[in-house]
Amino acid sequence: MNWKDFVYQEVIDHCNNTGSKTFSLQELLNAKLATFQAFKPENHHIKEKIRQQLQFLRNDNLLSFLDNSGNYTLLGVLLDDEKSETAAIDLTRETAERREYLVETYVRKAKWAKQAVELFGHHCLFHGCSNTFLREDGTSYIEVHHIIPLCQGGEDRLWNLSVLCAHHHRMAHFADISTRMTVEKILLNEVATRIER
Ligand SMILES: [Zn+2]
Ligand SMILES: [Zn+2]
Structure with a gap:
């Protein structure tokens, strides 16, 4: 080798x-x-x-x-936790960005997902949004999001992690470019403020 x-x-x-x-x-x-x-x-x-x-x-x-x-x-590699939790989805057929969205949506046990929920809780960070529902286990449903996608130079660090409801998470990935940039800016600010506290 x-x-x-x-x-x-x-x-x-x-x-x-x-x-x-x-x-x-x-x-x-x-x-x-x-x-x-x-x-x-x-x-x-x-x-x-x-x-x-x-x-x-x-x-x-x-x-x-x-x-x-x-x-x-x-880049482009799934860690073991991510692999096991997304095993039911054929990620090889997805583009890098959509793959990232799907992994974020389904993975709960990876360190980055746990860290974000521990720090930010179960409430969507987008402008005081209160959109959620209870899971069978009694916890509020929330999705973890990399503000700048890893495939675009983002990192797996707290400054780049956030929690969003399902609607705003889709918006962050699939809205038009100017909306996505606005969401990115709002989240980077919100997270920076919370990390400093
Ligand atoms: Zn995301
Ligand atoms: Zn929301």
């Missing part, structure tokens, strides 16, 4: 372990340094080697990189 394939495999493993598709180079090295060293014991510049491989993976559109935060986000 070459360096790039090996690093890619270990990145997916790391993301499965943390339950998030976003990671920094340092987090990856903290978790995987010994694994990388064992792969090529003769290499004495592991950190630079890994940085270079992440750049190659980014060129292949397997990762995205946000310069403002130093984090990488895994």
